[in-house]
Amino acid sequence: MEDQDKKLEKTETAENTPDDTKAPIINIDNLSMRQLMELDACTRCGECSLWCPAYEQDKKEGITPRGRAKAFKDIIKAQHGLWAKIFGRPKVTKEKLDQFVADLYECSTCRQCYEVCPVKIDTVELWENIRRSIVDAGCGPLEPQKNLIQSVKSYDNPWGQPRSSRTRWAKVAKRKKKIAGEPKDITRKKADVLYFVGCTGAYDVNVEPVAINTVKILDAAGTDFGTLGTKEKCCGSVLLRMGDNEYDRIAKENIKQFNDLGFTTMITSCAGCFKTIKHDYPKTGKLNFEVKHTLEFIIDLIESGKLKLKNEVKMKVTYHDPCHLGRHSSVYDAPRKLLNLIPGIELIEMERTRENSRCCGAGGGLKSGYPDIQNKISQTRIKEAEETGATELVSACPFCYQGLQVGIQALDSKLTMRDITDLVVMAIEDKTEDSIQ
Amino acid sequence: MHMYFKATALLYTLTVFTIIILLVGIYANIYLWRKGKAKSLHHKLHYGSMIKALILDALLQAQLFKQNIVRWLMHFCIFWGFLGLLAHTTFLAIMSHFLSPNLSFTQYIFLGPGRQILDVWGDLWGLILFIGIAIALLRRYIFKAEQLDTISSDTTAILFLLFISLTGFLSEAQRLAALDFEPYMRYSFIGCPLASLIRSMPSLTINYYSIVWIHTLISIVFLAFIPFSKMFHVFVSPVEIALDASEKKD
Numbered sequence: 162m163e164d165q166d167k168k169l170e171k172t173e174t175a176e177n178t179p180d181d182t183k184a185p186i187i188n189i190d191n192l193s194m195r196q197l198m199e200l201d202a203c204t205r206c207g208e209c210s211l212w213c214p215a216y217e218q219d220k221k222e223g224i225t226p227r228g229r230a231k232a233f234k235d236i237i238k239a240q241h242g243l244w245a246k247i248f249g250r251p252k253v254t255k256e257k258l259d260q261f262v263a264d265l266y267e268c269s270t271c272r273q274c275y276e277v278c279p280v281k282i283d284t285v286e287l288w289e290n291i292r293r294s295i296v297d298a299g300c301g302p303l304e305p306q307k308n309l310i311q312s313v314k315s316y317d318n319p320w321g322q323p324r325s326s327r328t329r330w331a332k333v334a335k336r337k338k339k340i341a342g343e344p345k346d347i348t349r350k351k352a353d354v355l356y357f358v359g360c361t362g363a364y365d366v367n368v369e370p371v372a373i374n375t376v377k378i379l380d381a382a383g384t385d386f387g388t389l390g391t392k393e394k395c396c397g398s399v400l401l402r403m404g405d406n407e408y409d410r411i412a413k414e415n416i417k418q419f420n421d422l423g424f425t426t427m428i429t430s431c432a433g434c435f436k437t438i439k440h441d442y443p444k445t446g447k448l449n450f451e452v453k454h455t456l457e458f459i460i461d462l463i464e465s466g467k468l469k470l471k472n473e474v475k476m477k478v479t480y481h482d483p484c485h486l487g488r489h490s491s492v493y494d495a496p497r498k499l500l501n502l503i504p505g506i507e508l509i510e511m512e513r514t515r516e517n518s519r520c521c522g523a524g525g526g527l528k529s530g531y532p533d534i535q536n537k538i539s540q541t542r543i544k545e546a547e548e549t550g551a552t553e554l555v556s557a558c559p560f561c562y563q564g565l566q567v568g569i570q571a572l573d574s575k576l577t578m579r580d581i582t583d584l585v586v587m588a589i590e591d592k593t594e595d596s597i598q
Numbered sequence: 599m600h601m602y603f604k605a606t607a608l609l610y611t612l613t614v615f616t617i618i619i620l621l622v623g624i625y626a627n628i629y630l631w632r633k634g635k636a637k638s639l640h641h642k643l644h645y646g647s648m649i650k651a652l653i654l655d656a657l658l659q660a661q662l663f664k665q666n667i668v669r670w671l672m673h674f675c676i677f678w679g680f681l682g683l684l685a686h687t688t689f690l691a692i693m694s695h696f697l698s699p700n701l702s703f704t705q706y707i708f709l710g711p712g713r714q715i716l717d718v719w720g721d722l723w724g725l726i727l728f729i730g731i732a733i734a735l736l737r738r739y740i741f742k743a744e745q746l747d748t749i750s751s752d753t754t755a756i757l758f759l760l761f762i763s764l765t766g767f768l769s770e771a772q773r774l775a776a777l778d779f780e781p782y783m784r785y786s787f788i789g790c791p792l793a794s795l796i797r798s799m800p801s802l803t804i805n806y807y808s809i810v811w812i813h814t815l816i817s818i819v820f821l822a823f824i825p826f827s828k829m830f831h832v833f834v835s836p837v838e839i840a841l842d843a844s845e846k847k848d
Contacts, residue, residue, distance in 0.1 A: 195638035195841060197631040202838040204831045205752060207745030208665060222747050241633050243626040279661045280835040281842035290636060444640055 184258035185300065186240050191293040199282045200234040203227060209274035209284075214520045215267050215527065218537040223264035226274040226284050232261045233291055262301050265291060267534065270402050270525030272488040276516045285489070288525075292404025302403045303530040310405050317394040318360040327391050330362075330369040331376070340376045347387030347422055354379070354386035354458075355424045355450075357438070359431035360395050361559035367566070368559040371430050374582035375455055381589050382467040386428075392418075398437040403526045409445060412437075416446040430455040430582060432483035432558035433524065436490050454486060456557050456581050457495050463502055470588040473505035478584070479551035480508060481542065481565065482518035483558035496557055496581060503588045509549040519545060521556075523564025539568030546576055557581045609814065616818040623825025624833075644847040651843030656836040672733035676759065679727025683766070686720050687817075717785040720770065725788060728763045731756065751827050758820040765813035771796055772806040 189197065209226040210216050222228040236258060238244075239251045265288065274284045295301035302310065309319040317324055331343040347355050356379065362372040379386050397411035415438075419427065427450055429435050439452040453461075462468035480500060486492045493515045500508045513519050522528065522538030542565060546554045554569075554576045556562060566578050654660040659677070663670040697704050706712045734756055737743045746752075771792035774783050779797075783790045796802045824830055 189633050190635040192634040193636040193638040194631045194634040195838075196636070197634045198834055199838055201627055201830050202834040203828075204835060205747070205749075205828050206669070207743075207747060210747070211745045225747075227747070237633075238630060241630060243629040246629075277665065279655070279659070279665070280831070280838050281655070281661075282838060283842060283845075444637070 182252075182254055182256070184236070184253040184255045185298045187237060187258075187294050187298050187300075189237055189241060189294055191297065192287075192290045196283075196287050196290055197237075199287055200230050202280050202282055203230045204280060205231070206279060208277045208279060212273045212277050212517070214269060214271060214273065214522060214538045214541070215531075215534055217541065218534050219267065219531075221264065221267075223260065224267045226278075226282075229261070229264055229268075229288070229291075230282075232257075232264065236261060258300060262295055263303070265295065266301065266303050266306065266403075266526055266530045268525050269484070269520050269522050269527040269535070269538070271484040271520035273484075273517070273520065276488055289401060289404060292402075293406060294404075296404040296406070302405075302526060305529045306403055306526045309399050309526070309529055310403060310407075313395045313397070313399055313411075314407055318364060319395060319399045320360060320364045322364045324391055327358075327363050327393055328388075330358075330364075330366075330372050331388075334369075334373045334376070339373050341380055344376055344379075345387040346390040346392075347424065348389060348392050350387065351423060352385050352387035353425050354384055355419070355422065355427045356386050356388050356455075357396070357427055357429040357431075357434055358388055358393060359429055359434040359559060361563065362430055363393070365559065365563065368562050368580075371559050371562070371580045371582055374580065374586045375428075375430050377586055378455075378459060378462070378468065378582060378589065382462040384462070384467070387424075389418075394418075396434045396437045398433045398441075399526070401437060401441060402524065412442055412445040416442055416448065420447075420449045424450055426451045426453060426458070428453050428455050428458045430557070430559065430580070432486035432490075433560050436485035440490060454490075454492060454495070454557065456499050457492065459582075459585055460495060460499050460502070463499075468589065470503055470585070472588045472590070474503050474584055474587045475505040476553050476584070477507045477509060477549075477551045478553040478555045478579075479511050479546050479549040480514070480581075481511070481521065481546065481554060481556040481561060482515055483556055483561045484518075484520050484524055486557055487518055488516060496555075499581060500555065500584070503584050506584065509551050511545045511549055513545065521561045521564035521568075523560050523567075528564060528567075535564065536567050536571055539564055540571050541568075543568035543572055543574050543576060547572075547574060551576070553577050553579050553584075555579050555581050555584065612815070612818055616822045619822040620825060623822070623830075627825055627830065639841065639845060641845055641847070644844040647843040647847040648840040651839050652836060655839045655843075668733065668737070672730050672737065675726045675730025676734065677730075679723050679725075679730055680759070682723025683720070683727060686716065686723060690716070714782055714785040717770075717783075717789070718787070720766075721786050721788045724763060724766050724770075727759070728767075731759050731763055735760070754823070755827055755829050758816065758823065761816050762813065762820060765809060765816060767792060768804070769806065769810040769813045772804055772809050775803065776806050 205227050207225070207227055213225055216225050223232060236253050239253045245251070268288060270285045270288060272285045275282065278284065292301060312319050312321045316322060318327070328343065331340070334340045335343050344356060345352060356375060358372050361368050363369065394411065394415060396415065397408040400408035400411065427438065429438065432454065435452065435454045442448060459468065463470065478500065480496055482493065497508065500506050519542045520538060521542055522535035528535040554565060556565065557580065559580070562578055562580055568574070569576055569578055659670055659674055662673055693704060693707055707716065738746050738748055738752070738756070767788055770786055770789035774786060774789050774793035775796035783793065824832065
């Protein structure tokens with residue numbers, strides 16, 4: 162029966178060639194039975210639309226989770242449904258599919274829709290797998306997003322930088338005496354802890370102080386750690402979020418590399434890498450180590466007495482929950498605990514925090530696909546942060562750091578964007594000029 | 599004479615036909631689901647979490663309660679009102695078609711004090727359903743709640759429920775109006791005042807069997823409509839709520 166169906170699809174695909182107005186057949190093998198059921202579970206209540214950060218800036222029904230679910234259901238029912246099989250497939254126009262694809266990628270995969278969905282549809286995994294099907298059909302991702310994907314495939318990082326430059330931040334930091342020495346290469350000499358720097362922390366000069374801070378903290382605590390040096394590869398998050406199947410290869414290769422090294426704990430300062438390695442990798446293969454966000458590890462160091470926070474850091478700060486650390490990984494208390502452990506810090510919460518924290522708009526390919534929308538989303542978050550009266554906006558994700566900076570610059574805000582490690586370094590060192598400003 | 603609606607061959611035929619359409623509709627949906635080849639679950643099923651979620655978020659709709667009490671009241675009334683009436687109709691159908699009218703229990707239900715329970719039961723759940731529908735209509739068409747995006751299937755679903763509810767009350771009123779008033783009728787606390795109105799204004803009288811047939815036809819068409827509409831969520835959403843709770847446990 163399935164063979165017949167595949168023949169029908171092949172025939173249709175062949176028939177599509179001369180008809181430019183007809184959409185190609187979308188292969189739905191990438192989705193699970195549960196995900197296809199979820200399309201029917203949507204009650205169209207629209208709670209998602211009240212919270213969607215993209216819809217808040219661009220009032221198009223098609224980009225709401227409700228709208229996307231309906232549009233996709235209509236397309237696949239026409240192409241794969243029982244009635245299509247019995248009576249023939251009604252035409253799905255390419256225009257309709259193109260519009261759906263544009264709407265599908267106007268999403269930061271922030272997971273707010275899942276949090277508020279009364280029937281708990283696992284929306285982000287659904288969008289990611291639909292994106293896989295769209296990419297398979299040659300209809301996605303969007304043109305600006307293709308550069309990021311191609312870069313990951315060619316250079317193992319999304320920023321188009323050569324592999325050899327991955328450790329440039331450490332070399333420069335050592336030369337400028339910001340760190341005592343380059344972290345040891347864990348592939349040559351074993352260590353208990355692997356610090357997975359992540360592509361943004363390693364390549365973006367504005368964000369690389371996150372990596373420098375982390376090394377300073379680990380050195381101060383006497384942690385036996387190392388990095389992968391130039392052998393570190395992108396975690397594949399960019400590919401997974403945008404629906405590229407190459408993610409599976411990258412994940413498998415990374416898992417094998419990690420497992421073979423024999424370290425006990427991996428830490429990363431990037432919420433995106435953290436979510437991907439901790440929660441997505443186990444769906445591909447077993448990990449033989451523990452994965453922690455850097456801030457969780459720092460709390461361990463403080464509580465075990467290995468790290469002393471000796472300086473008072475008198476600052477009014479507000480904390481932005483990164484989506485991949487918060488809603489995707491449920492790490493809400495740890496960053497607040499760390500901020501409260503730093504002497505002198507006054508934490509003032511924004512109106513929307515934790516599960517309902519506003520997204521910075523940088524994730525899921527939205528920043529590259531729809532920079533204007535991301536800019537507006539970021540500005541909305543910055544205004545919310547300004548309302549607290551805090552002078553510092555703190556987060557725990559290099560990607561959010563980049564995303565929120567967009568809003569700070571657009572609004573010419575007086576807020577200073579900081580990574581949480583920046584505050585820890587201030588508390589352990591006398592000088593703070595290396596902090597990211 | 600208790601004048602409850604009696605089944606006919608036509609009703610049985612229509613019911614069987616409706617159930618066939620319902621099952622075909624469900625099969626069509628499952629047919630599509632089965633095209634999905636990726637892994638549905640990443641962890642073992644955790645039955646305790648599933649049961650807890652079903653009670654809290656499917657039966658009591660706690661998540662909705664936390665979000666918006668008006669929406670919760672609307673959905674809760676429609677959900678429980680419909681279930682209450684379904685139980686009423688199912689009970690009556692079993693009593694009428696599968697039990698002998700000479701049984702003392704049958705006599706108790708149709709001619710004795712049992713009918714008062716049935717009358718209160720029917721009107722109470724009918725009223726609860728109607729309150730839910732009224733809130734839904736007001737939110738969607740009068741106050742135009744920000745989050746709603748009305749398409750034809752939304753309107754169709756709500757109209758089905760509205761007509762089922764209205765024709766239900768009307769059937770009960772016409773049934774009672776066709777009989778001389780007796781004190782037990784007061785237990786039909788909505789049907790009885792409506793019946794009094796009909797008795798005082800004979801022009802409002804409609805043949806009881808006609809209106810009950812209309813009520814029945816709308817109800818069975820609605821049943822057949824479920825798998826082809828967003829109403830299919832009544833079967834699917836609880837499954838998703840339970841599976842999510844199980845996956846989240848790990």
